[in-house]
Amino acid sequence: MSFDLIVRGGLLVTPGGVRRADMGVSGGEITLIAEEITAEITADGTELDARGLHVFPGVVDAHVHLNEPGRTDWEGFTTGTRALAAGGATTFLDMPLNSSPPVLNRERLEEKARLGEQKSLIDFGLWGGLTPLNLAELDDLADAGVIGLKAFMSHSGLDEFPAADDLTLFEGMRSARRHGLVVATHAESNDFTRRLTEVARADGKKGVRDYLDSRPVVTELEAVGRALLFARETGAALHLVHLSSGAAVALAFEGRQKGIDVTVETCPHYLHFTDEDVERVGAALKCAPPLRSKAVQDDLWRELLAGHVDIVGSDHSPAPPDMKTSEDFFQLWGGISGAQSTLNVLLEDGHHTRGLPLEAVAALSALNPANRFRLLRKGRLEVGADADFALVRLDEPFVLNDLHDRWRQNPYRGGTFRGRVQETWQRGRAVYRDGQFASSGRAQLLRPRSKEST
Incomplete structure (x- = not known):
């Protein structure tokens, strides 16, 4: 040989x-x-x-926003995949926004795939969108090879990718179940966060702490509970992205114990930074759900160390500096740049600080996402x-x-x-x-x- x-x-x-x-x-x-x-x-x-x-097996980053085509000035395949590769990633799964137009039909998917094959350094899969605008396109997206369907349960920040109302999410899960696809949800309550934001804005609030207070943990818990209910009723495979609290992870794990096909993702920034860092650093750490207190972060780590978190994905979502510059924190683009740092956080904060075994680091960053999204040649040595x-x-x-x-x-x-x-x-x-x-x-x-x- x-x-x-x-x-x-x-x-x-x-x-x-x-x-x-x-x-x-x-x-x-x-x-x-x-x-x-x-x-x-x-x-x-x-x-x-x-x-x-x-x-280590090459990182399989299941949650990135490379934004090409349409918003390549935010991030594109060339620079984004260099950052991923420098962080040990060999595979990424790109979200349907913030491409413009977003990936809501076969034509947009195929256009994005062509650009990725031309420009990306590493292998990739593409998420398709699940919104009220494209329920009739889901069969075509499944046939075209999407890795799964992504829905927002609160405003996405982009009007061309509206939040999925309850019926849209339920019907989308039924469609995904027929095609054997996973539905990923951004789980924050739309009504809850919208009203809290309106109240804060009406009072003239615009600071960092005002924004953090407008998206409390309860808004995440409410949406997680609703997504679990729909997954149970439809039999769909549910993937809860970027959970920020141990309480939300525990709720999902309880659902899994009751037979719901659900997996949980959190992100390096929830494991590494807290709300105090947002107040210190500012715009570079604005995201939704927002960063939490040290006590909530410790709960999240306890759930991860107990094996209740399946995947750590970067949710890399950059934007030009002018979109991250304002005295009004509510007006800033919410997204954190982190494509290069997933392994670093898991090894420093997890392995060296909290005793996370190296095989668990590899599972969270590579094996588990490869298995969940049926990339059976990836994520393993x-x-x-x-x-x-x-x-x-x-x-x-x-x-x-x-x-x-x-x-x-x-x-x-x-x-x-x-x-x-x-x-x-x-x-x-x-x-x-x-x-x-x-x-x-x-x-x-x-x-x-x-x-x-x-």
């Missing part, structure tokens, strides 16, 4: 734990994992010395999987300054973390090595697959 690539002596992070082993790659696929590989490499092959480094991996140095802290997203108005800048990504490899090809990127990608559009079709 010969190999195109042999990774030697690394500490492989697998679901069963961490093991020192060699990994052989042929044709972009992992073909052998052994204590020592003695076979030769091909004439134009590569050997990597991974001694002293951890080999095992024979037969795509050779997607990151070489990570864990033994020394570093300051994160070398950022690659579009605007770099990034709240993680200047932070001290563990887990410096040295190299990222996509299907046996280096896309990021020591600060340098491949000159071009060979990205593939990914569609959900069954085991029988692999």
Whole structure:
């Protein structure tokens, strides 16, 4: 047996734990994992010395906003996927907004897919939208290969992507159930948050704390409960994105115990920052749901450490600086830049600070999203999987300054973390090595697959 690539002596992070082993790659696929590989490499092959480094499965970021086409000046495939690759990601799932027009039909999906295949450094899947405007398009979107359907239960910030009313969400879940797709929901109560905002605005409030108070945890809990009810009644697969509170995670876990097909995502920013950081940093940390108190964050960590959180996704959602500049905090665009930092947060805050096992880091960032969205060759270091991996140095802290997203108005800048990504490899090809990127990608559009079709 010969190999195109042999990774030697690394500490492989697998679901069963961490093991020192060699990994052989042929044709972009992992073909052998052994204590020592003695076979030769091909004439134009590569050997990597991974001694002293951890080999993580490539991050599968299930929640990013790269905004192309239409708002490429906010973020696009070129800069966005460089940031992802520098953070150890080899796969991302792009949301249907803030592309303009949003991905609400087959034509928009196919246009976005073409651009992604031309410009992205790494493989990707595409979410389709679920709104009152496109219920008649859901069958076409499913046929075209969407990874799932995304609905907002509160205002999205963009009028062209309106919130799903109860009937829209219910009917969308029924359609998703027929097609075997997951429905992802932004779970905040539209009526609740709208009225609280109106009351605050009527009183002339415009500060950071005023905004935070307009979206309390109860608005998340109400929407989570409603989404769980609809999922139970329709039999749909539900994915609750960016949950910000331990109470919401616990409610979802209770639903799972009762037989609801539900998974939970949280984001690095909810695990790393608190409301006090928003008051200190300002616009770069505005998001919805907002960042919470230290006590709520500790509850969220307890739920994660108990295994009740399935996925950590970045929810990378940048915007130009002029949209993040105002004395009125309500008027600022709500989105955090974080495509490059998911592993860093899980390794520093999780592994080093809270004792999160490395195999749990790999599951949260790679294996679980790959499994949930039926990307069965992704997210794992095992024979037969795509050779997607990151070489990570864990033994020394570093300051994160070398950022690659579009605007770099990034709240993680200047932070001290563990887990410096040295190299990222996509299907046996280096896309990021020591600060340098491949000159071009060979990205593939990914569609959900069954085991029988692999």
